[in-house]
Amino acid sequence: MTTQNIAFVAADTEEAQAARQRLAARYPSTDPENADVIVALGGDGFMIETLHRSIKRGVPIYGMNCGTVGFLMNQYDESDLPARLAVAQVARLHPLAMTARTIEGKTVRALALNEVSLLRETRQAAKIGIRIDGVVRMPELVCDGVLVATPAGSSAYNLSAHGPILPIGSNVLALTPISAFRPRRWRGALLPHSAEITFVIHESAKRPVSAVADYTEVRNIAEVRVREDRGTVLNLLFDPAHNLEERILMEQFQA
Template identity: 60%
Template sequence: MSHAGPPRLAFLASDRPEAQEAKARLAARYGSHSVDEADVVVSLGGDGFMLETLHHCLRTTQSIYGMNRGSVGFLMNDYLEEGLLERIDAAERAVIHPLMMTASDIAGEVHHGLAINEVSLLRQTRQTAKLRVSIDDKVRMEELVCDGVLISTPAGSTAYNLSAHGPIIPLDARVLALTPISAFRPRRWRGALLSHKAHVCIEVLESDKRPVSAVADNFEVRRVQKVEIVENREIHLTMLFDAGRSLEERVLAEQFQS
């Protein structure tokens, strides 16, 4: 998409009034193109909207530069209208790969979803979930009794994974986090770090009595029987961060927060 001259920008904004107002001002100042015609997509909102933008751009080659016009802005740059082209030109790049979820439900239907943050399995009723966990075709845990479990990418490790007391993962660590959610048995199990090449398979035990849903970011499948998760290395998403405020720096700094 590159061409001579300054990058062509596409502006996407969340529904929040401040994001919509920012989109109008920036488009008037810098010009606006469709996503397909742009070199860089500028996402205006919070982390939730950045996730929407990344999903919107899964099959494109544009880089994505976020500016915070929402409540949480871990994945966003500070909002400034001045010098946007210069900031984009000097930005540091972070390339991320999504997880691919293949979920089979109790009716035998197979569903596919992509997750930039995490794939999570969650109990649907008051009954705890009973899960069997296999890694690379070897059963590693015969029975995990819990509220759920999640598999997180490094980019998503500071989101739901961190809230579930999972580890923060450096972006270049080439590992995934497998983190239980309120584990009841084994009570002291805190999860595992897996190679980014790992093939994770989670089977739902007693699925009729203890129904479980599977969620790939915002795509949910109810009453699943088996869920398989692998990293999709064929999809490359490039995020841009202001110089000195790279995603790697943010992830490192987050580990020293009190």
């Protein structure tokens, strides 16, 4: 791929900012608006922020880990960066589009690269009805919450909630309950990527629920619709030996 114009962006940490200064001194660089590729320095959270900022352009993002988990990042290495970028493999991702309506009637739209999660706001469990493509599949889920995860996000919050890890390119979404009380044995579902999921909040005033799409939170919701946005493509770059598909496969064999 073309790496003529590289932009370096960094998380607001001492480690990431120092790395950005060293790389900018070593390699010619430009600003993100004119870059052919953006090198993001930080952790997974900063990668998500960088992807959101570049959604309109779709410029490829190559992350180097200067954070903690770094699941979406490559190993930090300052040497031969143009050569690494030239052979990097592209993982093309589609975000989730969330449309949330509050009990006051306000509508909020947001995109999520990892998951859209619904979470109870108080000590009382949430009561949530679930429709898939207009068909009621779960009349009432009593729970702490429920989430819809993309394959790229399936190893994050979804995995912590005991949801399945989804291979990249599987064309499915994970629908996963969070601490389900009734039905107690329901463990979620795998849905085709074309499905539209609608969550209806029962007793929304008494049992308030918030909806979160990555870092966009909407409180006191009445209804949420979630679907995959196939019109939006995000491009992540990975070193060939540690591409995203391989990382997700390896995650399934972790103890």
